[in-house]
Amino acid sequence: MKLFGFCGRRTVGAVPKTEEQVATPAEIDVYSGMRVEVTALDGRLLFVAKLLGLQGNKAELHQYSKSCLSQESEPIHVKIRGYNDRQGKAVYMEGDMEPKEMGMWQVERLNIAKVENDRAFFRLDTNLDATVTVLSGFSAGEKPCKLLNISVGGASIGLEEKHYEGEKFLLKVKLLEDRPLSVLLCQVLRVIEKNETYFVYGCRFLELSEEEQEKMLQNIFAVQRKTIAVKS
Numbered sequence: 001m002k003l004f005g006f007c008g009r010r011t012v013g014a015v016p017k018t019e020e021q022v023a024t025p026a027e028i029d030v031y032s033g034m035r036v037e038v039t040a041l042d043g044r045l046l047f048v049a050k051l052l053g054l055q056g057n058k059a060e061l062h063q064y065s066k067s068c069l070s071q072e073s074e075p076i077h078v079k080i081r082g083y084n085d086r087q088g089k090a091v092y093m094e095g096d097m098e099p100k101e102m103g104m105w106q107v108e109r110l111n112i113a114k115v116e117n118d119r120a121f122f123r124l125d126t127n128l129d130a131t132v133t134v135l136s137g138f139s140a141g142e143k144p145c146k147l148l149n150i151s152v153g154g155a156s157i158g159l160e161e162k163h164y165e166g167e168k169f170l171l172k173v174k175l176l177e178d179r180p181l182s183v184l185l186c187q188v189l190r191v192i193e194k195n196e197t198y199f200v201y202g203c204r205f206l207e208l209s210e211e212e213q214e215k216m217l218q219n220i221f222a223v224q225r226k227t228i229a230v231k232s
Contacts, residue, residue, distance in 0.1 A: 029089060029091045029112070029115050030051070030054065030082060030091055030093070030112070031054070032051065032052050032053065032054045032059075033050060033051070033052065034050070034051045034082040034083070034091075035048065035049075035050060035051075035082065035083060036048070036049055036050070036051045036061070036080050036081060036082040036083075036093075037080070037081045037082075037122045038061060038078050038079070038080055038097070038105075039078065039079045039080075039081070039122070040076070040078060040079075041077065041078070041079065044068070044224065045122050045124070045220070045221065045224060046067055046068060046069055046078065047063050047066065047067035047068075047069070048063070048064060048122075048217060049061040049062055049063045049064060049105070050062045050064065051080070051082060057095075057108065057109055057110045057111065058106070058107065058108050058110065059095075059107050059110055060100065060104055060105065060106060060107070061080075061097065061104065061105040061106075061107055062103060062104055063103045063104070063105075064214075066218065066221065068221070068225065073098075073099055074098075075096060075097065075098035076096075076097055076098075077094065077095070077096055077097075078094070078095060078096075078097045078107075079092065079093070079094055079113075080092075080093040080094065080095060080107070080110070081093070081122065089115050089116065089117055090115070090116050090117070091112060091115050092112070092113045092114045092115070092116070093110055093111060093112050093113060094110075094111060094113055095107040095108060095109055095110035095111065096108050096109050122151055122152075122220075123149045123150065123151040123156075124149060124150055124151070124220050124223060124224055125148070125149045126147050126148065126149055126150055126175075126223065127146060127147075127148065128146070128147040128173055128174075128175070129144065129146065129147075129173075130144075130145050130146065130147040130157065130171060130172060130173035131143060131144055131145060131171075131172045131173075132145050132157065132159060132169045132170065132171055132172075132186075133169055133170040133172070134163070134167070134169045135168050135169055135170070136168075142172075143159065143160075143161060145157045145158060145159040145171075146158040146159075147171075147173050148200065150173075150175070150216075150220065151220070152205075152208075152213050152216050152217050152220070153204055153205060154186070154189070154202065154203050154204040154205050155171065155184075155186065155203055155205070156200055156201065156202050156203070157171065157200070157201050157203065158194075158198065158199070158200050158201075159198075159199055159200075159201060160197050160198055160199075161199070162199060163188055163191065163199070163201060164188065164191065165188050165189065165190070165191060166187065166188060167187070167188045168185065168186065168187050168188075168206070169185075169186055169188075170183055170184065170185060170186070171183070171184045171185075171186050171203070172184075175219045175220075175222070175223050176219065176222055176223060176226065179219055179222070182216070182219070184205050184208075185205065185206045185207055186203040186204065186205060186206065187203060187204055187206055188201050188202070188203055189202050189203060189204055190202035
């Protein structure tokens with residue numbers, strides 16, 4: 001089946017190579033069973049899956065989140081971002097994806113674009129009102145903040161108060177009006193001082209079960225769909 005002219009497409013930003021020189025995913029930082037996030041070329045998160053059946057530049061994607069694509073979808077060129085837990089690195093790939101059977105997709109011409117030390121999960125930009133409850137210290141108590149972006153693994157928040165790496169607090173936010181309030185235990189990993197009275201904190205979520213991660217992922221999908229609907 002012809003893939004809309006994507007066949008033979010080079011990896012973005014890559015120097016042209018001969019077939020013998022192209023590095024395959026099986027050779028660099030990629031393994032069967034890796035959790036991956038599949039996005040469209042415009043950055044929309046399509047679904048989360050496990051990459052299985054890796055053979056050269058071919059693999060299967062087995063969904064374990066819902067998708068905005070149907071199994072009748074036409075083939076599409078996608079970006080695939082995996083996280084290598086063994087090396088703590090994010091692996092960025094591209095390939096041509098088409099439906100195989102329910103919850104499964106075949107990927108061909110799978111090539112690596114880059115490997116970086118990067119965060120493990122897709123992040124969705126937001127600008128939502130939220131609160132943080134500091135659990136200890138002189139500044140303990142609930143404070144208003146802005147949720148700037150969120151992923152299954154963590155979030156960035158803006159707050160008019162100085163905190164430090166390693167501090168923990170509860171983040172409370174309603175991602176959508178018709179969804180329950182999310183209460184998330186966070187730990188500060190990075191502090192960015194915007195000015196003397198405003199700080200941005202990169203945080204990771206602690207003690208999230210697989211079920212809670214799945215709920216978070218579905219909420220992120222729902223927010224993304226709503227954002228796209230508003231813009232269109």
